[in-house]
Amino acid sequence: MAGDLLDKRWVWLLLAFAMAVPLLWPQVPPLVDLIGHMGRYQIQTHISQVASLSQAFSFQWKLLGNLGVDLLIVPLSKLFGVELGAKLIALAIPPLTALGMLWTAREAHGRVPPTALFALPLAYAYPFQFGFINFSLSVALAWNALALWIRLGRLGQVRLRTALFVPLACLLWLTHMVGWGLFGLSAFGSELVRKQRTGAPLPGAAVAAGLTCLGLALPLVPMVLLRTDSPEAVSFDWFNWNAKLFWITSLLRDRWELFDVLSAWTLFVIVAVAAVKRRFDPLLAVPVLLCVAAFVLMPRVAVGSAYADMRLLPFTMGLALLAIRSEANWMAAAGLLFVSARLAATTTSFLQFDRSYRSELQAIDHLPRGASVLSLVVRPCGNAWTTPRLDHLPALAIVRRDAFTNDQWTVDSAQGLEVIKPGVGRYGNDPSQLVYPKQCRGEGSDLDKAVAEFNRAAFDHLWVLGGGAAAPDLRPIWSNGHSTLYRVVR
Numbered sequence: 001m002a003g004d005l006l007d008k009r010w011v012w013l014l015l016a017f018a019m020a021v022p023l024l025w026p027q028v029p030p031l032v033d034l035i036g037h038m039g040r041y042q043i044q045t046h047i048s049q050v051a052s053l054s055q056a057f058s059f060q061w062k063l064l065g066n067l068g069v070d071l072l073i074v075p076l077s078k079l080f081g082v083e084l085g086a087k088l089i090a091l092a093i094p095p096l097t098a099l100g101m102l103w104t105a106r107e108a109h110g111r112v113p114p115t116a117l118f119a120l121p122l123a124y125a126y127p128f129q130f131g132f133i134n135f136s137l138s139v140a141l142a143w144n145a146l147a148l149w150i151r152l153g154r155l156g157q158v159r160l161r162t163a164l165f166v167p168l169a170c171l172l173w174l175t176h177m178v179g180w181g182l183f184g185l186s187a188f189g190s191e192l193v194r195k196q197r198t199g200a201p202l203p204g205a206a207v208a209a210g211l212t213c214l215g216l217a218l219p220l221v222p223m224v225l226l227r228t229d230s231p232e233a234v235s236f237d238w239f240n241w242n243a244k245l246f247w248i249t250s251l252l253r254d255r256w257e258l259f260d261v262l263s264a265w266t267l268f269v270i271v272a273v274a275a276v277k278r279r280f281d282p283l284l285a286v287p288v289l290l291c292v293a294a295f296v297l298m299p300r301v302a303v304g305s306a307y308a309d310m311r312l313l314p315f316t317m318g319l320a321l322l323a324i325r326s327e328a329n330w331m332a333a334a335g336l337l338f339v340s341a342r343l344a345a346t347t348t349s350f351l352q353f354d355r356s357y358r359s360e361l362q363a364i365d366h367l368p369r370g371a372s373v374l375s376l377v378v379r380p381c382g383n384a385w386t387t388p389r390l391d392h393l394p395a396l397a398i399v400r401r402d403a404f405t406n407d408q409w410t411v412d413s414a415q416g417l418e419v420i421k422p423g424v425g426r427y428g429n430d431p432s433q434l435v436y437p438k439q440c441r442g443e444g445s446d447l448d449k450a451v452a453e454f455n456r457a458a459f460d461h462l463w464v465l466g467g468g469a470a471a472p473d474l475r476p477i478w479s480n481g482h483s484t485l486y487r488v489v490r
Contacts, residue, residue, distance in 0.1 A: 373405045
């Protein structure tokens with residue numbers, strides 16, 4: 001009965017809408033890095049028209065496996081502006097992810113198992129909360145691509161599938177290369193199982209599956225030809241088991257540590273019990289094993305991109321939950337309770353972030369257009385489970401005031417943005433905006449040091465989030481009791 005209900009298209013649409021609820025109210029999606037990316041979107045879409053941006057930044061389009069939202073925002077910004085356009089994209093990702101999960105489960109089992117409900121909150125897993133927006137979009141597309149791949153294989157339309165998936169694989173890589181990689185592993189794993197089910201021995205099935213998936217590897221060509229020797233494009237911190245264990249417990253990390261950790265381990269217990277009882281369908285179970293291997297082998301930083309291994313976990317866990325054969329009505333009821341609890345918690349958390357953001361962003365109203373702002377965000381020592389998520393909030397001064405702020409990424413292998421503003425020195429780009437209490441060891445500048453040494457000729461305003469500053473040439477012009485905006489008196 002539960003499976004029949006989950007197979008209804010109207011139920012899929014209802015669940016997809018529910019996945020959008022946490023992001024409906026917040027004016028600014030509280031997704032840490034996305035807010036910083038919004039600054040870059042403003043630069044790339046307005047640099048040719050706004051002198052303050054062209055004097056502080058340069059932007060050049062590059063062919064990268066990391067351009068999903070960067071490309072989508074170009075037409076959307078013309079219709080809605082950068083801020084609303086970015087929110088609409090973020091708003092669409094969880095429903096798109098949920099629909100892809102349900103469709104994949106339906107194609108693998110012939111019906112949607114109740115365990116699919118436990119997978120849906122992974123649309124708000126830690127990588128999405130962190131604001132890895134191009135990656136999250138690529139994963140949402142990867143789920144739907146995997147469902148289509150399995151469906152066309154089941155229907156025997158292999159030639160059509162090959163013709164479709166050569167350009168689709170390139171599009172997926174263009175969105176984000178990790179989503180393309182996860183899809184490639186899953187497509188190969190499912191095809192390997194399909195070949196074996198026709199009676200082929202494992203070695204022959206592996207070769208045949210590899211040949212079938214060969215067209216998916218076309219993006220390797222630009223990856224090789226465009227490979228950069230930039231010092232930022234390095235890979236390191238391999239086999240960091242402490243970090244990998246922490247990523248496991250942080251799978252659903254948001255605000256309340258105990259609730260988030262118990263939620264994550266609930267999923268692991270479900271998968272472990274299914275493994276003991278051998279209730280996995282190999283069509284998705286083999287891709288799970290391949291993704292687990294990738295998680296183990298992936299370093300923490302890959303080609304200059306941090307948290308590389310952590311990003312693989314939500315997709316892997318989702319596959320594992322979808323692979324479980326189950327028709328128990330009690331499991332469907334438990335799954336509905338689980339997804340409802342997670343969505344309620346995420347909605348509440350996002351509303352609290354929105355309240356904080358609205359208070360902090362009042363500072364921007366006191367900035368002149370084209371201002372040059374040194375932003376300093378005071379962070380706690382260590383890796384606190386819950387933070388105010390202010391790391392890149394000052395980037396909205398770029399969006400709303402065409403200002404300069406020092407929180408943009410300038411990694412050559414990840415985006416085409418450079419800071420050209422003279423005199424900013426070490427306070428020109430991310431992570432110079434992050435400052436720490438003096439007792440923190442090895443975590444960057446402290447607030448007093450940054451206030452004392454920044455170049456007054458390069459900045460006309462100082463915005464301290466989570467603290468205050470003291471210097472004779474700094475005049476406070478706004479404060480909410482938590483953060484303060486100063487004008488540099490020359």
